[in-house]
Amino acid sequence: MSTVSNIVPFKSGGHIVETACRSLAVAASGLNALEAQFAERDFAGAFLRLIGLIMNVRGRLIVTGIGKSGIVARKMTATLTSTGTPAIFLHPADAGHGDLGMVTPADLVLMLSHSGESTELGPIIQYCKRFAIPLAAMTAQSNSTIAQAADISILMPPVQEACPNSLAPTTSTTVQMAFGDALAVSLMEMRGFSADDFHKFHPNGRLGAQLVKVRELMASGDDIPKVRGDATLLEATIEMTRGRLGGTAIVDNHERLIGAFTDGDLRRTLTAKQNLTESIGQFMTVTPLSVGPDELASEALRRMHDSSVMLFFVCEDERLIGAVHMHDLLEAGVA
Template sequence: MEAEALVAMADRLPEDFAPTVELILATRGRVILSGMGKSGHIARKIAATLSSTGTSAFFVHPAEASHGDLGMVGEDDACLLLSNSGETAELSDLIAHTRRFGIPLIGMGSRRQSTLMEAADLRLVLPPMPEACIIGMAPTTSTTMSLALGDALAIALMERRGFAPEHFHAFHPGGRLGARLAKVGSLMRGAESLPLVGPDTPMGETILEMTAKGMGVAGVVEDGRLVGIITDGDLRRNMEGLMSRTAREVATRSPATAPADMLAAEAMAEMNARKVHVLFVVDDMGVPRGVLHIHDCLRAGVV
């Protein structure tokens, strides 16, 4: 029954959906959400989703609003109030506050002819679908539709704002999600950790540089640009007469590199595809600026 309700709402979005998106985009303050009971839980989730996707929002409990928290709602804000019946008594003070100070009010519920909807500037009226519980009274279908409609608002606002992965990461710095959106530049080891040698550096000195920096590789630079890389595998493949050679003679030319603004997850995929454990981070001119080890990604939670 809930699935059928979602399909019905997808086929016919509330008439004021697009104007609601435009109103929120034009709001200079924040979007204040409120609701009582199960509607309150949904309102909290919508507020959290909006906040994490570029629309500043927070939840105000309607009972607390009546005891001083109305001061959180300013004239530059917009209110989105949820009530399936539209007659939730606890919302009355919030409704009156918005009308008194000319604060835009958006109602979300199932009854067009209700106190909330009659007072609202914009109305997100849910389709008239029955609740899924066996007695037809427990908020089930209505809360599912409200949650989905809140997600649709958030996604539409993301699209209109041009919300990008780097913006998402700014609001999600912790946990695995934050790690997947981290950039190479935030995880790489800096210039002081770069194991670099010149093309004519003897292999004895090159091995010392590889050992000193503990990366198992050395980058070969010419005129400041990275032109090759020497790995432990290159050492094994050139064991015969190794110490009589130079870095130029042993290095693998045109090594895999990464720009600092590449997603760390993409860099790790590149390392896995090439079966390497290190990528040099270079700028647009090919000058090495850092080095990314696969262990750096794993420690940060990139998988």
Template sequence: MIHNIDIKKNAVETLELEAAAIQQLTKTIDKDFVDVVNQILNLQGRVIVTGIGKSAIIAQKMVATLNSTGTPAIFMHAADAIHGDLGIIQPADLIIALSKSGNTPEIKVLVPFLKQTGNTLVAIVGNLNSFLATQADYILNTTVEREACPNNLAPTTSTTAQLAMGDALAVALQTCRQFSDRDFAKYHPGGALGKQLYLRVADLADNNGKPTLSPDANIREVIITITKHRLGATAVMHADEIVGIITDGDIRRMLEKYEDLTGLTAGDIMTRAPKTIARQELAVEALHRMRQDNIAQLLVVEDNRYQGIIHLQDLLKEGII
């Protein structure tokens, strides 16, 4: 082990090499790239992405990004393809093959079979004179000057270039499709990001109950109601109208302000004109308002009628925060 190496300098040099490689890619975006985007936009089938070794790993990430941004895609390992997985390919599909050299034995065996299917073949390749490049219908050039590996062997800069080219393709497709945050949420319903984009106030508040008191309720009733519902608050209602809210904080302020609690009512200690939110608002909007007003609860309404309470803890449990 070499102990006198400047680790920080080495890491910076690696990142600089990879950043420079990505910067160079901007010069390779040409008519082929535009044509590939248009081909995929008009595709009746799916995008089949294939590769071998480290390129196969990048291909899998590319497939995941395409699928999550509105372009149906399937990964096909180049080695498995020649042992039966070619059946994945359907007549309306487009094939993207990733390879740094474009001359690996698996690619050389696979490409002739791919050409027989008649599907459009796109090469993301780092060698424009390679077998893959000469056989492809379109080329996305990911040539790099050298790998970040000190021996110029381990795929590092080259796979970074492949990854970036795949992202450029996916984002171009996403933009052309006008794929919105709402569309994105449909493909990410289980994660925190998806929840921010689709989870509604009603989805959380409807499980909380509707703690309610009249303005003339005594303090004992106030404390029992707040304790029972475990929301740290209760709405104060006059007929069907919200006239206030009482929170744990109001109770503490009451104890500081009054020596004698005899005769005090909900109306005496409530906060008037409480903050509300419509039940169809996104839950993340409730979080924004709580942060803005430095509060932990919002009264939920629909057509100005009281529906319940949403609490900061509801948002924490769902991972919105």
């Protein structure tokens, strides 16, 4: 038997879509209100002080919250950690059972509570005061216990919840989440956090693959198929077969790339019944496409598609240092 006391009659599809759009409009109004807060001198000043504290903290940023604010705090922690700010999430329920021991005077505590009166946060506030640990608060109530206890108080704008009963945290948590992202992005810019740094924290999965550089996937050393400019067509063909990359580089005496010979070139040459003892210089492509070792593999793959080629030679300061095949990029998950 259903536990719902009042069963609402089935509404039309159009009505349901209107409800969904209305909730999004309410959420958007909350985000607009948050953006407007940054134009307020006190809010902007508190935000800048928080940025300064986080940048200068010797330990970690401890993010905490209970209920829906706790879920937002977890997400905020994950975003900060992956973008260069050492952060951990502290569950208030566990704090009073030993986990307060992870908080040190070198840390900074950031506490999320929409009402500012979550009793579960009390032990953390007391601990911060006892051991002089800096405390920052994110709350919508300026006169709340948490706001009054904090060294820095970030006051969220008053917003209307999208819930028809104005009870379920909806818009308020959306605003909290957006503020967390704004905080993380601001810290990224302050730290000069680059794509290289991002890759260090995201080595696996599709995201990591998009940040891999050519240097990490290229063949190098003896695995690079190459011959000198005075090699014969036969020698180039043998070297291309040995390399198993579908082509060979042609280099001068200083290892500079001067040409390329691919299996497509070989097919066209054999169709014309050329003498295999002739110089490869007659058959090579004299303007071969190349790529730098520090170029993103995803960009190299895009260039391969645009140029309809399967193989790039890798050059640094005009010298041949590697070769990368499209299959190597695809096998590594680059897309």
